Amino acid sequence: MQKTFVLDTSVLIQAPYALESFQENHVILPLAVLEELDCLKRPEGEQGTNARQVIRFLERLRLQGNLVEGVALPSGGTLRLEVNHVDVELPHGMDPASSSSRVLKVCKGLIDDGVPAILVTRDIVTRIQAQMMGVPAEDFTTDQIPSGTGLYAGRAELYVPDALLSAFKKEGISAETLYTVDSDGTQRPASLTENQFVLLRSDTEEKKTMLGRFSCGRVTPLQFSGRKPFGVKPRSVGQLFMQEALLLGAEEAPLVIIMGPAGTAKTFYALAAGLEQVMEQEPRAYRKLLVCRPNAQFDQDIGFLPGSEQEKISPLMRPIVDNLEILLDLEQKKEKIGEEELHSRIHYLFDTGIITTEAMNFMRGRSITDTWLIIDEAQNLTPRQVKGVITRVGRGTKVVLLGDPAQIDAPLLNERSNGLVYASEHMKGSPLCVQLTMRSDECERSALALDAAERM
Secondary structure (H helix, E strand, O other), rough: OOOOOOOOOHEEEEEEOHHOOOOOOOEEEEEEHHHHHHOOOOOHHHHHHHHHHHHHHHHHHHOOOOOOOEEEEEOOOEOOOOOOOOOOOOOOOOOOOOOHHHHHHHHHHHOOOOOOHHHHHHHHHHHHHHOOOOOOOOOOOOHHHOOOOOOOOOOEEEOOOOHHHHHHHHHHHHHHHHHEEEOOEEEEEOOOOOOOEEEEOOOOOOOEEEEEEEEEEEEEOOOOOOHHHHHHHOOHHHHHHHHHHHHHOOOOEEEEEEOOOOOOOHHHHHHHHHHHHHHHHOOOOOOOOEEEEEEOHOOOOOOOOOOOOHHHHHHHHHHHHHHHHHHHHHOOOOOOOOOOHHHHHHHHHOOOOOEEEEOOOOOOOOEEEEEEEEEEOOHHHEEEEEEEHHHEHHHEEEEEEEOOOOOOOOOOOOOEEEEEEEHHHOOOOOOOEEEEEHHHHHOOOOHHHHHHHHHO
């Protein structure tokens, strides 16, 4: 049975392909949406680009027929512009001139005319207002991970026959010999994903453990467990796994996705591993370290006020500088260095181009080669943005996506629709991607931070 969906602007500016995502159903665009797209088409950034893409798609459809009467979509459904229902009554207090109110008028008018319309919007407040008016409303879910799907952790704890552990260090262990144990004591064969990290426990001595990574049907020992990148020593199993993922070469693992709560040293370790391979490793593995820290502001034009791009985005990069201060101080090993010398060293890293920072809207159209690329706070990327970043990776570049899906600042994203979890779900199992989720009990910020993470 065909359905009728009314789309608002929030769907199109985040998913410009949305008009082609409703199969054989009917899609309706209120006039208010067309007007908003017209206003959004001029600015640079993701919203402007997406608005222009939608408008060009509508123009191709216009050439095929009358949009007000309805035209066929490539997906098999139809699309039409709705210019009626401007006099539908709204609940008291709602602004009749606002774009969301005008969209809701269309939905209510269609329903009153006997058309069972469903509003599709990314805006939570609009969905609440729709409920107030008796209008069915739902989120756009095409680019979301399925509801009920748990986030991939990239790690597992498995049991192994004790007799095989002695051979593990030399040749690894076949995954077929590993198993889990249910609460009732039943043994079940292990199910592993390519590049998944594994904590192996002896089946006779539970405290006897070894760490490895699953690849090509075998779990092999970690290659870099004895390393201290830029003087940083791993303090937990999670950090050992994270170090392994970060130090694998760009040819073997060009994409690393690390998720987890604040304080688990995601950004700190990514910077340490990057500086180690850019500054201290011979020959250098990468030419430079490039950091982007996207949030809601990064999608907007950085403006025409005085100052360079670096000066304008520097407040957003302060957490990166904070981590650099700790790393450079740690490098001294014996005694803390003074503030003036510390700032001088940090300025040197930026002035010489060893570290560069960029706003996300400057990433479009680039091909990034031989670079250690950190995308911090990647949960504030849209699926389209994260795809744009990963597909721009050239030879010799390693991309490190960091973030916490529970800490989202972008207003139209949630824990299932943000770019970080989108990349995690779609790249799971790729031989070129290594993933890891840090746990709250692996917080290294301070004793207070760990206690707060567990209590609050």
